[in-house]
Every structure is written in C-alpha cells, then in structure tokens.
Amino acid sequence: MQEKKTFYITTPIYYPSAQLHIGNTYTTVAADTMARFKKMTGYDTYFLTGTDEHGQKIERRAQAAGKDPQVFVDKIVEDTKKLWKLMDVEYDVFMRTTQPDHIQAIQRIFKRMLDQDDIYKSTYEGQYCASCEAFWTETQLNEGGTCPDCGKVTELVQEESYFFRMSKYQDWLIQYIEDHPEFIQPPSRANEMLQNFLRPGLQDLCVSRTTFSWGVPVDFDPKHVVYVWIDALFNYVTALGYMSEEDTLLKRYWPAQVQLVGKDIVRFHTIYWPIMLHALGLPLPKQVFAHGWLLFGNDKMSKSKGNVVYPPPIVARYGADALRYYLMREMPFGADGNYTNRALLNRINSDLANDLGNLVRRTLAMIEKYFDGVIPQPGIYEEVDIALREKALALPAAFEREMDALQFSQALQEVWRLVSESNRYIDLTQPWVLGRDDAGKERLKTVLYVLAEAIRFIGVLIYPVMPTTSKRIHQQLGITQDAHTTWDSLQAFGALPAGVAIQPGEALFPRVDVEKELAELEADKGKEKPQSDPVPVKKEPAKAQIAFDDFEKISLKVARVLSCEHLVGSDKLLKFRLSLGQEERTVLSGIAKYHDPATLVGRKVILLTNLAPRKIRGVMSEGMLLSAENPDGSLHLLFADDDVVEGAEIG
RNA sequence: CGCGGGGUAGAGCAGUUCGGUAGCUCGUCGGGCUCAUAACCCGGAGGUCGAGGGUUCAAGUCCCUCCCCCGCAACCA
Numbered sequence: 181m182q183e184k185k186t187f188y189i190t191t192p193i194y195y196p197s198a199q200l201h202i203g204n205t206y207t208t209v210a211a212d213t214m215a216r217f218k219k220m221t222g223y224d225t226y227f228l229t230g231t232d233e234h235g236q237k238i239e240r241r242a243q244a245a246g247k248d249p250q251v252f253v254d255k256i257v258e259d260t261k262k263l264w265k266l267m268d269v270e271y272d273v274f275m276r277t278t279q280p281d282h283i284q285a286i287q288r289i290f291k292r293m294l295d296q297d298d299i300y301k302s303t304y305e306g307q308y309c310a311s312c313e314a315f316w317t318e319t320q321l322n323e324g325g326t327c328p329d330c331g332k333v334t335e336l337v338q339e340e341s342y343f344f345r346m347s348k349y350q351d352w353l354i355q356y357i358e359d360h361p362e363f364i365q366p367p368s369r370a371n372e373m374l375q376n377f378l379r380p381g382l383q384d385l386c387v388s389r390t391t392f393s394w395g396v397p398v399d400f401d402p403k404h405v406v407y408v409w410i411d412a413l414f415n416y417v418t419a420l421g422y423m424s425e426e427d428t429l430l431k432r433y434w435p436a437q438v439q440l441v442g443k444d445i446v447r448f449h450t451i452y453w454p455i456m457l458h459a460l461g462l463p464l465p466k467q468v469f470a471h472g473w474l475l476f477g478n479d480k481m482s483k484s485k486g487n488v489v490y491p492p493p494i495v496a497r498y499g500a501d502a503l504r505y506y507l508m509r510e511m512p513f514g515a516d517g518n519y520t521n522r523a524l525l526n527r528i529n530s531d532l533a534n535d536l537g538n539l540v541r542r543t544l545a546m547i548e549k550y551f552d553g554v555i556p557q558p559g560i561y562e563e564v565d566i567a568l569r570e571k572a573l574a575l576p577a578a579f580e581r582e583m584d585a586l587q588f589s590q591a592l593q594e595v596w597r598l599v600s601e602s603n604r605y606i607d608l609t610q611p612w613v614l615g616r617d618d619a620g621k622e623r624l625k626t627v628l629y630v631l632a633e634a635i636r637f638i639g640v641l642i643y644p645v646m647p648t649t650s651k652r653i654h655q656q657l658g659i660t661q662d663a664h665t666t667w668d669s670l671q672a673f674g675a676l677p678a679g680v681a682i683q684p685g686e687a688l689f690p691r692v693d694v695e696k697e698l699a700e701l702e703a704d705k706g707k708e709k710p711q712s713d714p715v716p717v718k719k720e721p722a723k724a725q726i727a728f729d730d731f732e733k734i735s736l737k738v739a740r741v742l743s744c745e746h747l748v749g750s751d752k753l754l755k756f757r758l759s760l761g762q763e764e765r766t767v768l769s770g771i772a773k774y775h776d777p778a779t780l781v782g783r784k785v786i787l788l789t790n791l792a793p794r795k796i797r798g799v800m801s802e803g804m805l806l807s808a809e810n811p812d813g814s815l816h817l818l819f820a821d822d823d824v825v826e827g828a829e830i831g
Numbered sequence: 832c833g834c835g836g837g838g839u840a841g842a843g844c845a846g847u848u849c850g851g852u853a854g855c856u857c858g859u860c861g862g863g864c865u866c867a868u869a870a871c872c873c874g875g876a877g878g879u880c881g882a883g884g885g886u887u888c889a890a891g892u893c894c895c896u897c898c899c900c901c902g903c904a905a906c907c908a
Contacts, residue, residue: 538867
C-alpha cells in the first residue's frame with residue numbers, strides 16, 4: 181500500500197489569560213481551512229492547536245480571581261474549545277502544556293540539553309520591578325528607569341538561571357535561512373530576523389525562572405521552573421510523543437509542513453525554535469508562516485479602546501461560514517488587515533448573498549419551474565456551455581496553487597470568478613426565453629444542467645473555507661453520494677447525476693440591512709462583557725413542556741398605550757393606561773430604566789390579560805405587559821404591528 | 832542614519848521580482864433583463880500611481896534624495 185503524503189499544520193498555542201478574540205480566530209480558521217483542504221486533496225493531515233498555560237501572568241491572574249491556576253485555565257480552555265466548535269474548527273489535537281505527558285517530556289528535554297552542554301547555569305541580571313514581579317530590559321523601561329507597567333522604580337536584581345547557548349548556533353541558522361528561502365514566509369520576515377537579531381549576534385537565552393512557580397519544575401533543581409521558550413515551543417513535538425515511549429505520531433508527521441504564527445512571535449519560531457530543534461537533532465519545520473494582524477479599522481484592537489472583536493455575536497447573527505469567508509477573503513494572508521463590521525456586512529451581501537446565494541437560488545428555481553425539480557439530462561454542448569465547462573475544469577488547479585501558497589484570498593477570488601461567469605452564463609443563454617416553447621426546452625435541459633454542475637464545482641471548492649455552505653449547496657442539488665462532492669470528482673465535468681430531484685431550501689445567505697445590523701452590532705458590543713462567557717447566553721434550565729391546554733389558559737391580547745408615566749415614588753415602575761378596544765385597563769410594568777414613557781404612547785403592546793390583578797405600591801395592576809430580557813438583564817417591551825387592532829387575541 | 836512594512840480612482844486593495852497602453856471589489860451614474868435574495872448582466876465617469884530629481888525609446892515598476900503613516904512597547908494572533 182502506498183503511504184499517503186503527510187501534512188502537519190499548527191497554530192500557535194494561545195495564552196489563556198483571557199478570552200480569545202477574533203485575532204486568534206483568524207489564525208485558527210486559516211489553519212483549519214488549510215487542514216480541510218489538504219485532507220480533501222488526499223493528504224494524511226494532522227492539525228494542532230492548543231494553549232500555553234504556564235507563566236507568571238496566569239499565576240497572577242488566577243490569584244487575582246482567587247482561583248487555583250489550573251482551575252483558572254481550565255475554564256478558559258473550555259471556552260476556547262467552545263469557540264473552535266462554534267467556528268467549525270476541526271483540530272486533531274488540542275495541546276495543553278499542563279498535561280502530564282507534556283510536563284514529563286519537557287523535563288527530559290531540559291535534562292538532555294543540560295547533559296549535552298547546550299544549557300548551563302548562571303545568573304540573570306536585569307531591571308526588576310518588585311511590584312509587578314517582572315524583569316524588564318533597559319529599552320523597555322520608561323525614561324528615568326521606571327517600570328513600563330506600573331511606573332514604579334525598578335532595581336537591578338540578579339537571579340539564578342539556566343541559559344541556552346544560542347550563540348553557539350547562530351552562524352548555522354543564518355546559513356540555513358539563506359539556503360532555505362521558503363523557510364520563513366513572507367520573505368520580509370526573514371530579513372527582519374537576520375537584520376535585527378541574527379547578524380548582530382544572539383545572546384544566550386534564559387530558559388528557567390525562580391520568581392514564580394506556575395510552570396514545569398526542573399526536576400533536578402526544584403526551585404526553577406522551565407521558562408516559556410522550551411515549555412511552549414516544544415509542544416509541537418511533545419504532542420506527537422517526542423521524548424515519550426510512544427512516538428509513532430512523531431515519526432509520521434514531523435517535521436511540520438506549516439507552522440502558522442502571528443508576526444509578533446516570529447522571532448521565537450524562527451530563531452529559538454529552530455536552534456533548539458537542531459540542538460536535539462530534530463529536523464526543522466518546512467515553513468513558518470507569519471500572518472499579519474487583524475486591526476480594527478486602522479487601530480490596534482485593544483481592550484482599553486473597547487474595540488476588541490469577539491466572534492460569538494457575529495456567528496450568532498450570520499453563521500460561522502460568513503465569518504470564516506470574510507476572514508479568509510478580505511485580506512491577503514501575511515499582510516495586516518482591517519476588521520470592520522461594515523466590510524463584513526458588505527461581503528455578506530455582495531459576495532455571499534448576491535453572487536453565490538442568488539446564483540444557487542435562481543438556478544434551482546428554474547429547475548423547479550421548468551423540469552419539476554428534477555435535474556435534466558444535458559444534450560449537446562454548445563460554445564457557451566463549453567466555455568463555462570472549461571473554466572470550471574481549470575479551477576481546481578488554480579485553486580490548489582493559491583492554497584498551497586496560503587493565499588486564501590486569491591484562492592477564493594478564483595472560485596468567485598466561476599460564480600460570476602455562471603451568473604453571466606444565465607444572461608447569455610436566457611433560460612426564461614428557452615422555457616417558452618418545446619424546442620427551447622430541449623436546449624434548456626443542457627443549460628440548466630451545466631449551471632447545476634458549475635454550482636456543484638463551486639460547492640466542492642468552497643468546502644475548506646465554508647464547510648456548512650458546501651454541504652447545503654450539495655444537499656440542495658439533491659446530491660446524496662459523497663463521491664460527487666470529492667476533490668477527485670472535479671476532474672470531469674458531468675459527475676452530477678441527472679434525473680435526481682433537487683431539494684431547494686432556505687436562501688444560503690439572506691441579504692442583511694447594513695445600517696440596521698451595524699447599529700445592532702454596536703449595541704451588542706456595549707452590552708457584552710469581554711471577561712464573561714464568550715457565548716453570552718444565559719443558560720437557565722429549560723422549562724418543562726406544557727400541553728396545548730396549558731397554553732390555552734393564557735389570554736394574550738394586543739393593547740394600545742393611551743398614556744404612560746413614571747409611577748410616583750418608584751424608579752422602576754411605569755404606569756400604563758391601555759385600551760383593549762372594548763375596555764381600558766391600568767397596568768404597571770417594571771421597565772422604567774429601559775423605556776422613556778413619552779415614546780410609548782400610541783404603541784401597540786402585548787398584554788397578559790387574565791393574570792390575577794395585584795396591588796403594587798397602592799395601585800391596582802390589571803395584567804402584565806410582555807417584554808424580553810437580554811442577557812445583561814435589560815428589559816425590552818414587545819410591540820405588535822401597527823396593523824393589528826387593539827384587543828386582538830394572540831395565539 | 833536602529834529595523835521592518837506601507838503611501839495607486841470616493842473607500843478597501845492588486846500590480847513593483849523579469850520596465851512596455853493602470854487593474855479588482857465596493858460605491859456612483861447610465862443601459863439591459865425579469866429566472867432570482869430590489870438580486871443578475873453590460874457600459875460610463877473617476878487616478879499628475881506620496882514629492883522631487885535621475886537612467887531609458889519607454890518608469891507605478893530601476894537608481895538617488897526627501898516627506899508622511901504604521902508596527903517593533905500588546906489584550907501577545
């Protein structure tokens with residue numbers, strides 16, 4: 181049996197000191213897209229993501245929260261996994277540096293480095309801020325030598341530390357980078373490393389700490405813990421069983437084909453990491469790809485600026501696929517990009533709703549209309565048909581070329597060329613004219629088949645980026661066999677089975693009202709508490725099922741607000757005078773904080789009319805107004821359409 | 832001279848490796864079509880390609896000088 185080619189891809193392991201945001205999501209979705217693509221094209225694929233859970237910052241955060249560090253990170257890890265699930269990220273392994281097997285492997289690695297004299301014990305000297313318990317370099321300090329974090333005066337402190345002999349390997353690495361231009365991508369990053377760090381000369385790297393204890397203990401010198409460089413970077417191989425008894429995965433997948441990193445951690449992944457791998461006799465990853473950052477508008481995302489974007493509210497509104505598409509399409513991978521809600525919404529409307537969604541819908545609608553929803557058997561291909569067919573057949577190669585270069589945006593652009601061409605094809609062939617007579621209908625069979633087949637191609641190609649939409653498209657085309665949705669099925673134009681009933685469903689991507697959505701997203705953000713659960717859904721135990729008879733006991737009616745005012749002596753209550761047509765009632769409602777009474781007069785509201793009357797603050801309230809409660813506790817009155825007559829029964 | 836990235840139509844970007852009529856998306860204006868999610872298709876307007884100088888038959892693209900913006904200090908992608 182022939183061995184499949186392997187493809188190992190990693191994201192950085194994230195630091196779980198706070199909720200992950202859209203930047204982390206960007207990297208991870210990119211890795212997922214790549215992994216799905218490689219899997220689809222026949223590679224034996226392995227995809228790693230995870231969390232780097234040690235270090236002083238987490239130790240302090242946990243302390244501040246009054247929690248054990250492990251408990252603290254467990255919670256964030258749980259949220260992180262939920263986020264990946266929400267984003268349809270299918271990793272093969274979620275690596276955590278607090279796993280026992282990792283800890284043991286790190287201890288062995290540390291010992292081995294010491295034994296072969298790559299690590300030595302010495303003292304670390306630096307400016308230390310006692311308040312922050314952190315070392316700073318001279319250049320990091322404020323003018324006057326104060327701590328950049330808290331502004332207090334720092335002191336020169338010595339700490340016993342283990343050091344890795346980076347300098348020993350620097351010439352080897354310079355040579356390696358020069359000999360392997362593909363190793364660091366984009367190439368400008370390689371320049372940066374060579375100019376700034378490698379050529380000026382590397383300093384030996386401090387690889388242990390004694391100032392905190394939340395880390396992998398150095399087993400032969402227990403007052404030290406292994407510092408992040410070794411602890412975190414080596415996860416990429418300990419996850420495969422390096423330094424354990426079971427290392428078949430390591431043999432199978434290492435070296436990685438691609439390691440994705442943000443531009444801020446390029447140095448660690450292209451200098452320290454390769455040197456340490458080399459020192460241990462391991463091969464280097466084929467490529468370290470540094471992508472840019474997602475900026476908000478032109479600003480850095482920053483909690484203090486209040487512009488950090490979190491995916492869950494976006495996914496809740498538009499679905500994971502829309503966000504995945506935007507992230508992969510909007511900016512070239514490698515350069516910085518801007519995230520704006522407006523750009524996202526515009527992409528959803530133009531690319532997804534207008535171009536793709538509408539193409540699918542209009543095609544299916546015509547198959548429905550002219551052939552009773554059954555995909556027709558094509559006849560002889562004419563010139564226009566052949567032109568579209570050739571474009572479709574040429575697509576996979578172009579797509580693969582761009583994907584292999586991690587140019588997701590370009591790859592999608594290629595697919596959208598076929599989307600456009602297909603829309604154009606409809607204009608050229610004018611199916612609605614063909615449908616008018618029998619002669620035209622023969623020709624129409626071919627036209628609609630060609631269209632449906634082009635859509636099948638599109639469905640297959642978008643799978644890595646939009647897995648759900650891909651499936652929906654194929655479902656709507658009535659495809660039931662997986663063989664018709666594989667990469668190999670794109671070798672021939674015509675795999676779509678004729679004579680099968682299509683299954684038209686909901687619009688793939690409904691158009692959105694940009695201005696309205698922008699306002700609502702903005703409102704969502706105000707209510708959202710970034711430190712809280714990323715899925716801002718209050719989980720209350722579901723109420724027990726009721727019988728219809730139970731519902732029948734309730735009388736809901738539409739009422740018109742005749743007057744509304746603050747109830748004197750209460751800051752919560754509004755006093756309503758309501759008309760139900762035949763009768764009028766007085767009702768109190770505890771929504772004064774969220775509604776201005778003046779704006780409510782004349783509105784149609786929903787009243788629970790048969791609730792037992794109750795005296796509140798001396799006023800008899802005859803019923804209850806329905807309102808909705810947001811997760812933040814705010815209350816919003818529910819309104820009925822103006823067309824509804826007052827007194828109308830609701831049921 | 833610290834290092835890197837960038838300055839191209841109203842907006843967002845590609846094109847610069849290996850000089851040869853300035854391109855894409857959105858927006859805008861006009862037309863077409865009516866199968867479709869007011870969607871789709873065609874066409875137009877709109878740019879001294881940051882400034883100046885140089886090389887060349889020819890420069891957004893090569894060379895020199897200068898100006899401006901952004902990162903390298905993070906919420907660490």
